[in-house]
Amino acid sequence: MGILLQVLQAGNLIGILAVEGVELATRLRGLLELDDDIQVNITNLAGQAIAADERTMVKINAWRKAKGLPELPLG
Amino acid sequence: MAYKPRERQIRGYLGLLMAFLLLSACARVGTPSGQPGRNPTPFEQALAINATLAVANESLADVVMAAEMQGFIPPATAAEILLVQFRIADLDKQITLILEKGPEAAKGDAAKIQELLGQIEQAAQGLIERGTLGITNPDSRQRAMVQVSTVLVLSQRIVSLLQLAGVF
Numbered sequence: 555m556g557i558l559l560q561v562l563q564a565g566n567l568i569g570i571l572a573v574e575g576v577e578l579a580t581r582l583r584g585l586l587e588l589d590d591d592i593q594v595n596i597t598n599l600a601g602q603a604i605a606a607d608e609r610t611m612v613k614i615n616a617w618r619k620a621k622g623l624p625e626l627p628l629g
Numbered sequence: 630m631a632y633k634p635r636e637r638q639i640r641g642y643l644g645l646l647m648a649f650l651l652l653s654a655c656a657r658v659g660t661p662s663g664q665p666g667r668n669p670t671p672f673e674q675a676l677a678i679n680a681t682l683a684v685a686n687e688s689l690a691d692v693v694m695a696a697e698m699q700g701f702i703p704p705a706t707a708a709e710i711l712l713v714q715f716r717i718a719d720l721d722k723q724i725t726l727i728l729e730k731g732p733e734a735a736k737g738d739a740a741k742i743q744e745l746l747g748q749i750e751q752a753a754q755g756l757i758e759r760g761t762l763g764i765t766n767p768d769s770r771q772r773a774m775v776q777v778s779t780v781l782v783l784s785q786r787i788v789s790l791l792q793l794a795g796v797f
Contacts, residue, residue: 592670592672592673593731595669595673595676596672596673596676596728596729596731597729599673599676599677599679599680600676600679600680600725600726600728600729601729602680602683602684603676603679603680603682603683603721603722603725604683604722604725604726606680606683606684606686606687606718607683607686607687607718607719607721607722607725608718608722609687610683610686610687610690610714610715610718611715611718611719613687613690613691613694614690614694614711614714614715614718615715617694617697617707617711618708618711621704621708623708626712626715629719629722629723
């Protein structure tokens, strides 16, 4: 099945997905503006991934603490 | 072929996501004015998709915590989902720490990367199989399902890009 047909099948969800797309694009701004140097890109992209992963773990632990649950060990 | 409404929704999410990925793959590397750009290598694309996965996982955690705060999901259910999200973040960080050493170094840890990506895929698949994720509010539920589907598709895309890059 073609991608376009799948998108059309989404029908009434397109509006919601557009909002999600904008959010994702905003969060990923600069991600695809790559440098000529491959190693620079690898370092930058890895840094962005690790930053997002660490933010996720910290947020979840803060939520668990607020709920009286034990915090999870950070990797 | 007829699909159930939820299956149709997920197929729609995945279709849009694939379109996004195709556009991403077409992105050019920035170069000084007047000079042609180059396409990102498969390894660079894998890193970009990996960063996208991390952001999608973070977004899912945001959605789940907001839904719990608004009373759309019981705290116990939110805690279960967030536990999976924490694990995905931890697994992804381990993958990233390997990938940031570069393609040649990553080849030496290919089996480990595949194992970690497989665990992420399993975790995301487990959440999708929960159906509604226990979220009662339709908007929050749809947003959460988009993010879970995104994590699943991206983990599969990273595998294929690393194969193209010669890591596996």
